[in-house]
Amino acid sequence: MAATRASEQRNVLTDGSRLMIEAMARAGADTFIGYPITPANLLYLYGMRRFPVSIAAPDEITTLQWMSGFAATGHVPVTATSFPGFALMVESVNMAYMMELPMVIVQAQRLGPSTGTATGGAMGDLLLLRGVISGGYPLLTLCPSSLEDCWELSALAVRTAVYLRTPVVLLTSKEMVMTHQDLNVNTLSAVGRVKRSLYSSEAPFEPYLPQENLVPEFLPVGDERHQVRITASTHDSRGIIQGVSRAGLENTLRLPKKLEKNVADFTRYELDEEDGAENLIVSYDVAAMAAREAVACLRRQKTGASLLVVKTLFPTPAAYLDVVGRYGRVFVVEENAQGQLAQILFGGDERKGLHLINAIGRMITPEEIVEKVSSHG
Numbered sequence: 601m602a603a604t605r606a607s608e609q610r611n612v613l614t615d616g617s618r619l620m621i622e623a624m625a626r627a628g629a630d631t632f633i634g635y636p637i638t639p640a641n642l643l644y645l646y647g648m649r650r651f652p653v654s655i656a657a658p659d660e661i662t663t664l665q666w667m668s669g670f671a672a673t674g675h676v677p678v679t680a681t682s683f684p685g686f687a688l689m690v691e692s693v694n695m696a697y698m699m700e701l702p703m704v705i706v707q708a709q710r711l712g713p714s715t716g717t718a719t720g721g722a723m724g725d726l727l728l729l730r731g732v733i734s735g736g737y738p739l740l741t742l743c744p745s746s747l748e749d750c751w752e753l754s755a756l757a758v759r760t761a762v763y764l765r766t767p768v769v770l771l772t773s774k775e776m777v778m779t780h781q782d783l784n785v786n787t788l789s790a791v792g793r794v795k796r797s798l799y800s801s802e803a804p805f806e807p808y809l810p811q812e813n814l815v816p817e818f819l820p821v822g823d824e825r826h827q828v829r830i831t832a833s834t835h836d837s838r839g840i841i842q843g844v845s846r847a848g849l850e851n852t853l854r855l856p857k858k859l860e861k862n863v864a865d866f867t868r869y870e871l872d873e874e875d876g877a878e879n880l881i882v883s884y885d886v887a888a889m890a891a892r893e894a895v896a897c898l899r900r901q902k903t904g905a906s907l908l909v910v911k912t913l914f915p916t917p918a919a920y921l922d923v924v925g926r927y928g929r930v931f932v933v934e935e936n937a938q939g940q941l942a943q944i945l946f947g948g949d950e951r952k953g954l955h956l957i958n959a960i961g962r963m964i965t966p967e968e969i970v971e972k973v974s975s976h977g
Contacts, residue, residue: 610786616750617642617680617777619788620770623751624678624704625650627758628794631670631677633663635685638718639774640708643680651678660685664692671701672830674820676762676794680706683725684715690732693767695832697733697855700808700816702761702768704754709773709885711961720961721774723885726940729769730914737856738915740866741769744776745888745909747783753868753911755791760866762794764815764858771913773935775886775963799826808851809837814858859915867917870909877904879973880927884910884941887933887964894933894969901970903977916944931973933957933964 621632621643632647632654634640648654653675657663660681667677681689686707696703707729711720733739742757744750754770761768799805799817805826808816816837821828829839834848842848870888872895879898883891888909898905908923924930924945930953932942939956946954957964957972 608786609784611782611784613780614747614783614785615642615778615780616744616747616772618646619747619750619783620706620744620754620772620777621646621650621678623754623791624758626791626793627755628762628796629676629678629704629758631655631667631675632679633657633666633670633677634679634681635660635663637682637685639710639721639778640680640682640685640706642778643706643708647678647680660688661692664689664696667703668692668696668699668701671696671703672699672821674818676702676704676758678704678706678758680708682708682710682718683712683728686725686728693732693739694734696767697737697739698832698852699830700765700855701830702765704757704761704768704770706770706772706777708777709771717961719774721886721935721963722960723773723887723935724938724940724960725771726913726934726936726944727938729771730944735852738859739769740764740766740859741771741912741914742866742868743771743884743911743913745870745883745885745911747781748788749911750776751788751791756866756868759794762796763865764862765818766859771885773886806837807839808835810854810858814854814861856915863912863915863917866912867919868911869917869919870907870911871923873906874899874904877906878927879903879905879929879931879977880908880924881905881931881933881969881973882908882910882924882941882945883933884913885934887935890964890966890969891933893966894973897966897970898973901974903974905973910941920945927953929953929955929973929976931955931957931969933969935959935962935964 836847
């Protein structure tokens with residue numbers, strides 16, 4: 601899909617779903633397992649056609665169990681769902697997290713609570729993902745805010761899942777994955793296949809023995825030379841169940857530490873700062889499109905404005921706090937009623953100069969953002 605010379609125009613109408621699936625396949629994901637659900641329909645359609653192995657599961661619980669089995673045998677599986685399906689996957693997501701199995705879960709948000717409105721867009725699952733792992737440990741979560749992001753972050757999700765031995769969530773929304781947009785595909789970067797290394801020593805294999813980057817080496821179950829243990833119960837480096845022993849707890853505490861230690865490798869954000877601006881607009885996902893237009897409009901009106909588009913959500917990079925701390929007025933734009941990103945960045949307390957721009961059941965317009973910023977200028 602991607603060409604070598606960006607200077608040559610090759611424009612197509614495409615959607616985020618197609619770009620995500622293609623990028624993940626090129627990056628080395630080889631298995632798609634899914635159960636159809638709106639608004640992840642196109643992801644399911646493309647995934648079933650594109651991957652070497654594709655299986656229609658009878659439900660979402662089975663989907664994650666089968667994905668875990670494929671990951672344990674050396675495959676890199678992908679699925680796509682929305683909140684009702686993800687809710688059924690939660691126990692198995694925790695299982696894969698504890699077993700340290702690489703996989704990618706595309707979570708296409710829609711209007712909730714519960715089944716809500718399947719065809720209504722929303723950005724309401726951020727706090728869900730922050731707390732989905734029992735114990736409060738971070739689940740690595742990336743969020744595209746453009747078609748280019750759908751391509752680049754999807755490839756990054758596969759690479760990170762493999763290199764860090766962890767499930768990765770691609771958080772997205774109905775409009776991002778289903779709306780056709782114009783794109784010059786020659787601007788897309790080349791995606792290389794992930795180079796996966798396996799344990800090669802003759803010494804007994806310890807499936808959870810951390811290396812310098814705190815990530816254990818990998819061998820698939822069924823290896824002919826070594827016994828491979830995997831378990832979702834509290835265990836030591838050998839995969840032996842330990843309960844609340846020191847070895848078991850140290851291994852459990854390593855799980856968030858390996859993400860924190862390697863956070864620079866998967867931190868992505870867009871920062872467009874204007875000299876002297878006192879206003880910072882912060883957004884993510886599809887609302888970032890309106891935020892970009894609003895910033896351009898404010899600058900034409902000579903109203904200083906900078907832009908921060910968050911793409912790595914969890915673990916939340918400290919760089920975001922450094923940026924927002926430089927501004928007296930911060931406007932957080934997101935399509936939910938609670939201001940979920942604002943809660944993550946600032947906590948539940950009111951902060952002087954913090955303004956929320958929210959909507960549910962509809963997209964936020966650039967004009968709304970401009971009006972809000974201008975009224976506080």
